[in-house]
Amino acid sequence: MQPEQTFGRGGLNGFLDVDDLIDRIGLDEDEIAWRKEFIGFDEDDERRLADLESMMRDNREEIADDFYENVLHYEQTRAIVDRSPKDVDALKQTQQAYLVSLASGSYDQSYFQNRTRIGKLHEMLDMPLKQYIGQYGVYYDLILSRLNERMQRQVVDAIEEWAAERDTDGDEGGLGRFVGALGLGGGDEEIPDGLEESFEAAVRDAIDDGMMDVLSLLRIINLDMQVATETYVDSYAQRLEESIERRRRLAREVEEDVQTPITELHEASEVVARRAEAISTHTESQANSITTAAGELNEVSAAVEEVASVADEVRTESERTEQLAAAGVDAADEALDELEAIETATDRVADAADSLAERTDEIDAIVERLDDLAERTTVLAANAKIESSRADSGGGETMGVIASEVRSFAEQTKSDLAEIESAVEAVREDAAATVETTEETVARVDTGTDRVRKTVDSLEEIHDAAEGTAAGMEDVAAAADQQAHGVEATAETLEGLSDSADKVASAAESMAAASQQQTASLREVHDSVTRLTDDDPGVEPPAYERID
Structure with missing residues (x-):
């Protein structure tokens, strides 16, 4: 072929x-x-x-x-x-x-x-x-x-x-x-x-003829290049049209796809903007509250320091209370010993009272015997007087004197016995009162002893409590110091939070502004997406779309 x-x-x-x-x-x-x-x-x-x-x-x-x-x-x-x-x-x-x-x-x-x-x-x-x-x-x-x-x-x-x-x-x-x-010539010519004109014309014609051949070849090649180039341009135009159509189709799809999200995002941006403004307001209020709290914490810190100081004083007083309680325990122990000695002496008094009562009873017996003797003496004196009256002699006077003396003795004896009896009765009454008083004293001493023992127990409990209180107050003082440091650290933290809150408020304001800008940008995006699919016949397409 x-x-x-x-x-x-x-x-x-x-x-x-x-x-x-x-x-x-x-x-x-x-x-x-x-x-x-x-x-x-x-x-x-x-x-x-x-x-x-x-x-x-x-x-x-x-x-x-x-x-x-x-x-x-x-x-x-x-x-x-x-x-x-x-x-x-x-x-x-x-x-x-x-x-x-x-x-x-x-x-x-x-x-x-x-x-x-x-x-x-x-x-x-x-x-x-x-x-x-x-x-x-x-x-x-x-x-x-x-x-x-x-x-x-x-x-x-x-x-x-x-x-x-x-x-x-x-x-x-x-x-x-x-x-x-x-x-060129030669000799003397x-x-x-x-x-020579004819020679030059012949050469020029030959060259011109050759150049016209070249021009004819360049012209047909130029026509070939035009056609070949247009096939490329046509392909590029087709690709461009397909690309434009894809772009338009994609733009329509994008518009359909983003319409709802853009609307939702626009609404969300407005909500965010409003919330950002609210956050900014709340954050500013929070910053003010934190500043106030920081000031109050400073006051609390001062109060805690005062509590620590008072705790130190209470600890000192608690130590003194502990010492007094210890001294009270010792004194109560001594008082308890004294009460025990009193109780012993009271017991001896009671015994003596009992012995006195027994002696009084013996005296009563003696008084009774003396009283009987006085009665008998009186009788004897009466008899003697009777006998003296019967006697006629001098011996009768003697009996009369004896009878008078006996009678006087008997009367005096009765009188003494009455006084002894009165004295014994008074002694008996005093002894009874003494016994009663002694018993009451013993009862009171017993009660006092019980109370003293309870007091000793209480004082021992107070002593133990005072020791625990002193130890606890030391812990309270240490905790108060630590709390004071913690409050100071918290105050510093609150100051930092206040600064952070100020920054957050500033950032929230910026976020609100950015959200507003985002809303505006979304509106522009929406308009731009709309323009992507806006085939307005009154608008001339770009030069690359105008394919002849």
């Missing part, structure tokens, strides 16, 4: 709808005609390109080899070749066909349709546009070098043709005529200024 037959028939054509692509880029006959006219491509260019076909065909293999040697030299372009379904030899065949087609095409719609296919196939291989356009620089080097040789041959042929024509018109030899045409 000839290379021309393999051109544009790669394996990727099954994924390409060229007609649809032509329609999208608007490459109809009128557009092609306009583009040709715009760059000056006409029938003369077609003729000149046709004249270049043999040169292209003869150099196609060498140009294709040199072209792919350059392509495979670079890693980026070599990666594109690796992605192609064709191997390097097949790609070289395609390249040869493209070179020949540049000079053998009809340059109608089918020609540019094929060029559209070529550009799209390169884009489908993800060849960057810089590489695709850059390849034409390689073409310029490879093709124009051949055109340069062709042009040089054309100039030489024109000179030879000019010389041949001059051979038929004059007698001078060809070399002499050529030297004369160059204005006059040297003309510059080239």
